[in-house]
Amino acid sequence: MNRLFHSPLSPFCRKVRLTLAEKRIEVELIEERYWEPTPDFLRRNPAGKVPVLRLEGRIMSESQAICEYLDEKFPEPALLPRTPEGRYEVRRLCAWFDDKFHDEVISKLVYERVTKKVMKQGYPDSKNVKMGAQKIKYHLDYMAWLLDQRRWLAGDAMTLADFTAAAHLSCLDYISDVDWNRSPAVKDWYAKVKSRPAFRTLLADQVPGFPQPSHYADLDF
Ligand SMILES: N[C@@H](CCC(=O)N[C@@H](CS)C(=O)NCC(=O)O)C(=O)O
Structure with a gap:
């Protein structure tokens, strides 16, 4: 299995x-x-x-x-482009979210608000929470800038870069920490990823002690 x-x-x-x-x-x-x-x-x-x-x-x-x-x-459907340039851009953006976004935002919001409680490591540090809430704005604006030039984050096809970014944002969305009104382009992009059948598994998640907010699984959020 x-x-x-x-x-x-x-x-x-x-x-x-x-x-x-x-x-x-x-x-x-x-x-x-x-x-x-x-x-x-x-x-x-x-x-x-x-x-x-x-x-x-x-x-x-x-x-x-x-x-x-x-x-x-399992090459189909492909999540990395064929050209070295295309693959480079996908890998660059995956690293952006897994390193920079994770350090500046996820570790300041999800870790402080959820992980600490689950691990019984005390209360959220409000300085970190404030810093994460501030930093996410820069990241959403960067995504909006990318989406102004491309249909998807790394180019004109959906790739692993979109899944990586959506994986991070979905954790924040679970705790209502994404301001979807900041950029219509980012909201539309997330709605497209969220409505894929592959996303259903994430929308069914329930974290004990942290009830799912109503907009989280709503495709028309
Ligand atoms: N670079 C790793 C990072 C994985 C990671 O940091 N996972 C966290 C949970 S979100 C973890 O297991 N942390 C335990 C630890 O760092 O000891 C990956 O991409 O898989």
Whole structure:
């Protein structure tokens, strides 16, 4: 049985879930409390991080490596362009969201508001929350600037860059931390990604102690 060891509000896990679903690869989702690592979990990934994918007997970690592997192994529908230039731009934007966006926004909002509580690590630090709420504006404006020139984030076709960005934004949307009125272009883009069948798995998520807001699963938000 194929399995994804994951955590519901991890953007890295969400990016892999979107890629698997887009390629119609069925997996059993197993929730991993990565902050209380078991010997089995560390055997699967000595780095002690989720996601971990078990696919056809192979154990894999690191979301970008997993998604690129899946795209090579199951080429349709393609999530990376054919040209080196196109692939470069997708990888650049995946790194933008997985590194910069994660550090400046996710770790300041999702970590402070949700992860800390789940891990019993105390209360949100309001300085960090304020900083994250400030920084997300810059990122939404950058996305709006990209979408002013392109149909999708990395070009004229939907790619892994869109799934990566949407995976991160969807975690924030779960805690109502995205101002969708800031840019109609970003809102339209998110609506397009959100309405794909692959997105359904994310819309069904329920995090104990954090009820899903009503707009979260609404395709007409
Ligand atoms: N570069 C990794 C990052 C994965 C990651 O940081 N996952 C977090 C959950 S969102 C985690 O497992 N953190 C545990 C730790 O850092 O010890 C990837 O893309 O898969």
